[in-house]
Amino acid sequence: MNILFTFVPLESVQEGIRQEYPDFTIHFSRIGSAADYLPEAEIIVTYGEDLNEDYIQKAEKLKWIMIMSAGMEKMPFDACAKREILVTNARGIHKIPMAEFTIGTMLQHVKQFPAIRRNEELEEWDRKVKVGELAGKHILILGIGAIGGETARLAKAFRMKVTGINRSGKPHQDADQTDTFENIEAYLPDADFIVSVLPSTDETKHLLKEEHFRMMKDTAVFINIGRGDLVQEEILLKVMGEQVIAHAYLDVFQTEPLPKGHPFWTMDNVTVTPHISSITENYMPRSLEIFRHNLQVYRTNEGSYINVIDLARGY
Incomplete structure (x- = not known):
């Protein structure tokens, strides 16, 4: 053989x-x-x-x-x-590394680790950095399967409110509520973190539109560790350029590697990682x-x- x-x-x-x-x-x-x-x-x-x-x-x-x-x-x-x-x-x-990556991303956001690190480099003792908590925050997980489910389990350990979205709306043991893609608009206005772990399929390609981002809080955070074609790049550039939401953490892109000179690299409210959320020694x-x-x-x-x-x- x-x-x-x-x-x-x-x-x-x-x-x-x-x-x-x-x-x-x-x-x-x-x-x-x-x-x-x-x-x-x-x-x-x-x-x-x-x-x-x-x-x-x-x-x-x-x-x-x-x-x-x-x-x-x-x-x-x-x-x-x-x-x-x-x-x-x-x-x-991928569920363990990608769920940990998501929790780590949310923690660094609410704890303001990048700002604290910059202050350290500048030797500035600034106790006015606005540090927050994950407890009480609402995470909306697009694709609550293996990866999304593990993310939900960890999020509950941080006392977060968890909403899961999947094709069937079938309940998940670690989500406070679960619904279908057809009803996603009902949850976007309340979500603090919108996390996508969706694969690339005919159903998920360009699932998120400009109007979806405009439904979100101006303090909302979008984290995409699924696939880059969930939202058209032009739309994401537009809404982030207009600061419609607070931040986007992107691990996946329409074109990979992300080309040098791409606007995402230099946008203050966009963090780029090179499709590494699933990669560990295991x-x-x-x-x-x-x-x-x-x-x-x-x-x-x-x-x-x-x-x-x-x-x-x-x-």
């Missing part, structure tokens, strides 16, 4: 995988250099950004694709569906655990796969 990894991890990780599965033929190669391996690959392990229909066609024996991330907007699902290729991903591994070990489980199911045809993707929906 041939497995093709279209990314090249550390040598120690490669050797560990080969030792764990000595009866497999395993190749580690960037997709552009994998022409010799594609025709025989029965399993492809990828981050989901390098495959296209042509590569799927060349992988004549391909039966399963394991995506070692949650993002799948660049995947050629139509080509996979035609071949009835199984697709799974690593959904769920990323690879957690995704490999899901791969190992699913590979065992694949080999034995016993048990259930984790995170099977509905190819028609794209998630």
